[in-house]
Amino acid sequence: MILYDYFRSSAAYRVRIALGLKGLEVEHRPVHLLRGGGEQFTPRYLAKNPQALVPALELDDGVVLSQSLAIIEYLDGAYPTPRLIPADPVLAAKVRAVALTIACDTHPLVNLRVAAYLSDELMIEPEAIEAWRRHWILTGGLQAVEKLIAPAPAPFCFGAEPTLADVCLIPQIFSARRFATPLNHFPRILEVEATCLELEAFKAAHPGRQADAE
Numbered sequence: 001m002i003l004y005d006y007f008r009s010s011a012a013y014r015v016r017i018a019l020g021l022k023g024l025e026v027e028h029r030p031v032h033l034l035r036g037g038g039e040q041f042t043p044r045y046l047a048k049n050p051q052a053l054v055p056a057l058e059l060d061d062g063v064v065l066s067q068s069l070a071i072i073e074y075l076d077g078a079y080p081t082p083r084l085i086p087a088d089p090v091l092a093a094k095v096r097a098v099a100l101t102i103a104c105d106t107h108p109l110v111n112l113r114v115a116a117y118l119s120d121e122l123m124i125e126p127e128a129i130e131a132w133r134r135h136w137i138l139t140g141g142l143q144a145v146e147k148l149i150a151p152a153p154a155p156f157c158f159g160a161e162p163t164l165a166d167v168c169l170i171p172q173i174f175s176a177r178r179f180a181t182p183l184n185h186f187p188r189i190l191e192v193e194a195t196c197l198e199l200e201a202f203k204a205a206h207p208g209r210q211a212d213a214e
């Protein structure tokens with residue numbers, strides 16, 4: 001399999017963690033999101049993913065999957081050990097709710113193309129864009145996630161094993177720290193982070209450990 005990847009992409013980071021938890025090796029093909037106006041816009045990459053976003057996962061038979069959560073659902077179906085989406089339907093819905101809070105209601109608001117539009121089209125100053133990012137990371141995502149996982153058993157988001165919720169949360173925390181978002185009001189989230197970062201799958205997926213890291 002080939003993962004079209006960018007070291008700092010939160011969405012690609014999710015897929016890297018999932019691959020690591022399942023012990024799967026892939027070839028990484030970096031797509032530089034900034035260089036030369038963005039390699040995601042080249043015809044060669046658009047043929048892989050017409051959305052011009054990373055990640056994309058090319059399977060051995062040439063089929064290309066896009067959207068990190070769809071890719072992870074595929075991996076969970078094709079390589080079910082360990083399961084990232086629990087079999088219990090209620091628990092699965094809770095895990096997906098945390099994942100979607102991050103992937104649908106937080107990350108899209110702070111993504112590169114949104115920041116580029118604010119900056120290049122609306123002429124918004126860099127400091128205001130940073131404030132925008134912090135605002136949505138907190139109010140769009142982490143405040144709710146803290147409440148969603150607080151009643152669940154520790155040390156991961158939902159108990160003794162990592163799930164899709166942890167896979168989505170760790171990259172969002174990385175992004176929060178990158179934009180100097182205060183996390184001190186989120187003890188449960190910080191506990192999950194400390195627990196995950198002890199696992200090799202989470203360590204190996206970290207942006208700083210990627211071959212294309214800058």
Ligand SMILES: N[C@@H](CCC(=O)N[C@@H](CS)C(=O)NCC(=O)O)C(=O)O
Nearest residue numbers: 009010011053054055067068112113
């Ligand atoms: N919902 C998509 C989001 C993918 C996404 O936004 N990727 C970002 C990097 S984290 C990207 O490729 N940005 C390029 C751009 O904004 O031009 C997913 O989960 O895969």
